[in-house]
Amino acid sequence: MYGIVNKAIEELVRTNHGDETWKKIAHAAELQAPVFISNEGYPDEVTYRLVDAASKVLGLPPDQVLAAFGEWWVLKTGQQEYGPYMKAAGRTLPEFLDNLPRFHDRVIMFLPDLQPPSFSTRDAGPNRITLIYESPRQGLAPMVMGMLQALGKMFNTAVTITHTVQRDRQHDHDEFLIEWSATA
Ligand code: HEM
Incomplete structure (x- = not known):
């Protein structure tokens, strides 16, 4: 998936749970590089590993992490980064x-x-x-x-x-x- 997806997961965690929690999740997910580039492709596996790591570190079921991310994607990423596309739809x-x-x-x-x-x-x-x-x-x-x-x-x-x-x-x-x- 495009890096924008992983970046949005990072933003959600940093905003709602703080930078330290993000560090723990990034470490648990064994990320190769410290930053995601929005328009670069990453194996889907990286995204799944992030969801899994977030679930373990936050103590939430993976489904709950995914639902929270879906909500964040529409309300924050969608509105802030792609407002005109969301409006036009x-x-x-x-x-x-x-x-x-x-x-x-x-x-x-x-x-x-x-x-x-x-x-x-x-x-x-x-x-x-x-x-x-x-x-x-x-x-x-x-x-x-x-x-x-x-x-x-x-x-x-x-x-x-x-x-x-x-x-x-x-x-x-x-x-x-x-x-x-x-x-x-
Ligand atoms: C402007 C807003 C949006 C953008 C920029 C966007 C972009 C993307 C991107 C980059 C991916 C990852 C796939 C890849 O990189 O190959 C993705 C996946 C996905 N998008 Fe969107 N999307 C938007 C809005 C929506 C909306 C409104 C929905 C549904 C309500 C939606 C549903 C999904 C789902 C379910 C996936 C997961 C991939 C899968 O199921 O295979 N997206 N989208």
Whole structure:
């Protein structure tokens, strides 16, 4: 993954838990270099090692670390570094979700080696939608949950997210039912 992802994990830890905690996590993850470069590619394994190390050092389950990171990515990294892209994707939560399947197409324009996940949507009735998430990577569904919760916050919209299909031996993808308040 691009270094921006690992850098965002570092920022989240430094902001919420302090520089000393970051040092412990970086050490536990056996990082080769002390700094991440945003637009350089790193093996996915580095990101997984960071999540694992953060989970051990902070004493939190890995799923909770991933969810917190997903939230941080949307509310901090997304808004601060890529504000115009986030804005262009929709003025309301349902609009943004409609556009999500095409979101990373625009990101590829400035990060050409991006290997994005694939999102698609299925109508589920009034004020709800099913989001289908497919990825060559394993185990990141909790991060998607965190991202979706954060989108609710970003649009000031009460949202309920249910992980309706879990990727396993029978299913090659995850599905989420997203329900929002009628005023969105
Ligand atoms: C401007 C905002 C965004 C940028 C710049 C961005 C960029 C990226 C980057 C760099 C990666 C790592 C993949 C790689 O380096 O090859 C990634 C992965 C991912 N992105 Fe985005 N993204 C953005 C917004 C979103 C949003 C809004 C969602 C969904 C709510 C999302 C969902 C994901 C997921 C789930 C992954 C993990 C990769 C996987 O599942 O295979 N991203 N994105």
